[in-house]
Amino acid sequence: MKAFRIEAEGKLGRGAVVDMPLDALDPGSVLIRVHYAGINYKDALAGLAGAPIVRRYPCNGGIDAAGVVEASEDPRYAPGDRVVCHGRGIGVSHDGGLAELLRVPGDWLLPLAAPLSPKAAATLGVAGYSAALAVDRLQALGVKPGELPVAVSGATGGVGAFSVAMLAGLGFKVTAISSKPGAETWLTALGATDVCAPGDLDDKPLSRARWCGGIDAAGGPVLAKMLAACDKDGVIANMGNAAGVELETTVLPFILRGVTLSGINADNSMETRRRIWARMAGDLMPVGLDDWATTITLDEILPAMQRMLDNQATGRTIVALPAAVASI
Ligand SMILES: NC(=O)c1ccc[n+]([C@@H]2O[C@H](COP(=O)([O-])OP(=O)(O)OC[C@H]3O[C@@H](n4cnc5c(N)ncnc54)[C@H](OP(=O)(O)O)[C@@H]3O)[C@@H](O)[C@H]2O)c1
Incomplete structure (x- = not known):
């Protein structure tokens, strides 16, 4: 699988797109095929040696992701379910969303229901x-x-x-x-x-x-x-x-x-997350959400992160992983 993996560089970290074996991915009860993952300011700091964000190396970057369950040992999730994940240490102390696959405990996931598609959910992120x-x-x-x-x-x-x-x-x-x-x-x-x-x-x-x-x-x-x-x-x-x-x-x-x-700290209880995601799917949903983000591929992550740190980026940038590209 391909992943934007961050390795230690002195006291900070620097990321690159690499091929990694599934065995090396952090454990969890649900394996998710990531369709889209956002690039956040924190991701850019982590991936470009901007600040000591990552807590253990190597670590796949990406503090948010949306995709489809590939395999699950958690009875709440079955293959084909659409889910979103953010925070809980992904991209910081647990392999994150900027990768073809993400494996996390089921407790870290929120199910996605219409009207939010994985692309819309990652756009929000x-x-x-x-x-x-x-x-x-x-x-x-x-x-x-x-x-x-x-x-x-x-x-x-x-x-x-x-x-x-x-x-x-x-x-x-x-x-x-x-x-x-x-x-x-x-x-x-x-x-x-x-x-x-x-x-x-x-x-x-x-x-x-x-x-x-x-x-x-x-x-x-x-x-x-x-x-x-x-x-x-x-x-x-x-x-x-x-x-x-x-x-x-x-x-x-x-x-x-x-x-x-x-x-404001975004690492909240699941109860708060469910309530806020319900609002984002309702009265807080921005108009035209599907076309909000600039969508890039894995190979374009580093320049996109650099633009963000140079304050040259505008709006939201998301990465379309190969599964999303294949489904278009
Ligand atoms: N507390 C939490 O849980 C939490 C959650 C999410 C994000 N955050 C933080 O919220 C901030 C925004 O995140 P983001 O993902 O939206 O980042 P972003 O897309 O890079 O946006 C940051 C914006 O801040 C402005 N900015 C950048 N450098 C600046 C400077 N030197 N002086 C004044 N304004 C500057 C720019 O907007 P203008 O050019 O329009 O001024 C830039 O577009 C980051 O600091 C991030 O770490 C915190």
Whole structure:
């Protein structure tokens, strides 16, 4: 089988497409023929020696995958079932989705039902799931569509683009914050009501209230500015660090405006996963999902990861494994 396998390179790791024997694949009760797997920022860091993501080497990359059960010792799954898997250590401490086959415990899987195909599920992947989780969190904490928009940073990235589209689909106004010049037309088509650059945001510890909440994929100084411009009782959900891991802020947004900073981590219980996936198949499903992603082959993974780390990628990229290519 072919796999994007990451080997140790000093303290980090570097991936390459290799032929590997099935015997070497990590154990699990369900063997899945992967049709599509996403490329996430974390995958790019892991595959291109960007950060110490992988916990043991060698390890197949890919923190999400969707495909069809090939063999199962788990009574809940039978050959032919469509499934999706993300997190739970795949691509980090267990062989991941960027491979022809994935073998995991049945407890890590979610069954896929119409209207979600394996391609649509991989298109959503961790990026869509995290965006949906953040939208769900804002709603749970009382953010509602109104006069002020919700701000989304890293807006042209996977998480950011899904956040823009999901919020717009729920009737929110959306301010897309993007560092890419020229992304305005694309972001407006996704549903953004206005677009600005991180450099356009005020540097003051507390600035004019511009939004009622936010979804932050960037972190660092972008997050600090989002907090400073958040309206009274607003909520900023952070899940990313593309612009930096350090957060330099003041207490002013918290004590003078009652702003909440809420952390998003996508490695949730199966109960939460089922609920969020049901929302993604329902009220949070982006329009035209089947055509959302740029689809590449295994051989194109490394340049796609490099574009992501160079902040040259737009939207979501998925890899079509040979099984998907054969079924087209
Ligand atoms: N906590 C979790 O469980 C979880 C889950 C999923 C993702 N994440 C994190 O969320 C972030 C986004 O993931 P993704 O897969 O959507 O990545 P992605 O597709 O690469 O998107 C990241 C976006 O961030 C912006 N960006 C990149 N470098 C930047 C910089 N130096 N300054 C400002 N903005 C910059 C870019 O958007 P613009 O050019 O439009 O600004 C880029 O498209 C990553 O940090 C990822 O690790 C966390």
